[in-house]
Each structure stands twice: as structure tokens, then as C-alpha cells.
Amino acid sequence: MPPxxxxxxxxxxxxxxxxxxxxFLxxxxxxxxxxxLYLIWGIMEVASIPLAK
Structure with a gap:
């Protein structure tokens, strides 16, 4: 039977x-x-910078 x-x-x-x-989506x-993703990447980069002494 055809649909x-x-x-x-x-x-x-x-x-x-x-x-x-x-x-639009x-x-x-x-x-x-x-x-x-770039925001998270930037936050990770800044967090990985060693503290100055």
C-alpha cells in the first residue's frame, strides 16, 4: 500500500x-x-603564566 x-x-x-x-540557529x-572556546583558551593561557618573584 503506497504512503x-x-x-x-x-x-x-x-x-x-x-x-x-x-x-539563525x-x-x-x-x-x-x-x-x-577562545575565551576558555585565553583563561587557560593566562592561568598557566608563572607568577613573578
């Missing part, structure tokens, strides 16, 4: 497809993730 339009439209869209289809992730 009808109603059953095809009621299928759940996979989570990754919903994420990748949302350009991709923009947000593309700006936020590098910013957070």
Missing part, C-alpha cells in the same frame, strides 16, 4: 535535520561556540 500524503507529512523530522535547516552556534 498517502497525510502519513508522509505526519512523519517526524529528525533532530539534526531541524537544527541544520535553521539558519546555525549563525548563533557559529558565533557563540568559537567565542566561548
Amino acid at each position: 498517502t500524503e497525510q502519513s508522509a507529512s505526519s512523519e517526524r523530522v529528525p533532530m539534526m535535520q531541524r537544527i541544520l535547516d535553521n539558519p 546555525l549563525l548563533f552556534l557559529g558565533v557563540t561556540l568559537p567565542t566561548v
